[in-house]
Amino acid sequence: LVERWLSNCSCIYKQEEMAPSTPRSASISLHHSMNRHRHGQGSQTSTRTKIPQPQTYRKRNMHHAGVHIGQLAELPVGIDEQVRGILGIRSWGDRVAAPNTLETESRFTGLAERFLADSKKNASDCSLEADWQLSLSSVVRAIADFSNGVVGAHATEKVWNSDLKPTASLLDESHDEVQRGTAVTFTSTQPRFPSFTQSRVTTDSTDNLGSVSMPSYSESVASTTSTQAAGPYYITTPKPDITVGLADTAFILNHQRLLVDHQAAGSTISDPHAAEIGIRFPFLIVESKGWSSKGTLISAQNQAAVGGACMLKILKDLSYQAMRGPGTDLKSDLAEHHLPCQRFVFSIVNEGPVYELWVHFEFEDTFHMQNLQTWRTTKQRGAEELVNSLGHIMEWGKGKFKDCIVDRLEQL
Helix, strand or coil, X not given: CHHHHHHHHHHHHHHHHHCCCCCHHHHHHHHHHHHHHHHHHHHHHHHCCCCCCHHHHHHHHHHHCCEEECCCCCCCHHHHHHHHHHHCCCCCCCCCCCCCCCCCHHHHHHXXXXXXXXXXXXXXXXXXXXXXHHHHHHHHHHXXXXXXXXXXXXXXXXXXXXXXXXXXXXXXXHHXXXXXCCCCCHHHHCCCCCCCCHHHCCCCHHHHHCCCCCCCHHHHCCXXXXXXXXXXXXXXXXXXXXXXXXXXXXCCHHHHHHHHHHHHHCCCCCCCECCCCCEXXXXXXXXXXXXXCCCCHHHHHHHHHHHHHHHHHHHHHHHHHHHCCCCCCCCCCHHHHCCCCCCEEEEEEEECCEEEEEEEEEECCEXXXXXXXXXXXXXXXXXXXXXXXXXXXXXXXXXHHHHHHHHHHHCC
16 A cells, blocks of 8 residues: 555646647746736826816916906905097997997908808818817908008917916015015015116127126926826916917017017016017907817916016016106105006907807906907807907007006106
């Protein structure tokens, strides 16, 4: 029995030795597959960054940067009166008529009819953002052409200079200074920029600006990586679908050179684009969305609000430089002089055929954006009033707004 048992054990051992082993390549492949599975799970976990929803971005990020949308019960009286005057209405229930000029009134009728037809077609086709933007940009460009080169309009979607963005750090510094009694307004954190005299305005004047630089407002702003963009203080750099401002060539040569000098020094970034395109002091922007899951009216409003704050900052910087011009006493009443003479700008946002007109201004040291009108441009009245409002705003832009800018440039 013992011999038989030993014999059976020996047979079993030999069979196990003779059994084919798992090939090395298969073992390595299985090992790599398991590693890839683990790595994939880890990567998905580490790179899955939750970008804030538009509602969160507005209530948290924009709030901390001092940018508010529709937070006031009504417009400040002075701004309300001026804006109604620009649109040519006595009350907000009045119909906005075409600008009362013999040369352009009939043209506005034609533009409104074409825009109405485009809106109906785009709505019927459930068109996306590009079609809606193209339809409005053709109207904006046509109206800008009525200004004889004073007003410029671009639908380039070029990114703006990030130094113009409002940030939470600026608001905090201003609040601290107000608490100490050393600040007059939200702009008290403005650096002491150089002022340029006429003798320095030459073609090579920027050669002497090497030691002059503007403290970057973007130092405390996160870059555009997905992780940082999800931060509670991150503000997206504006990139409006359409920008309307004063053409660079609308200014006399000396003023053009002044603007070039201050743009180079960073003291007044009159052309907001990171790569300059020849539009100074924007006073109207458009943020357009089509009918899609990604395009919402609240997102367009958020984008316009930050863009509006940037436009206001440009005007404030110019006023600050004018206040420091030759012969100006810096110890004078800052509260009286710091605000630009035209202290508001405009924006239009849309989602499909629903268009909104907004005004942007500063109130109690923060930036505000308040709704003026809402239209549906598949209706004749909506299309007409939107086109007519654009005409009135550009008339104001080439008139009183430009006059104010020139007045400030004369003080530099």
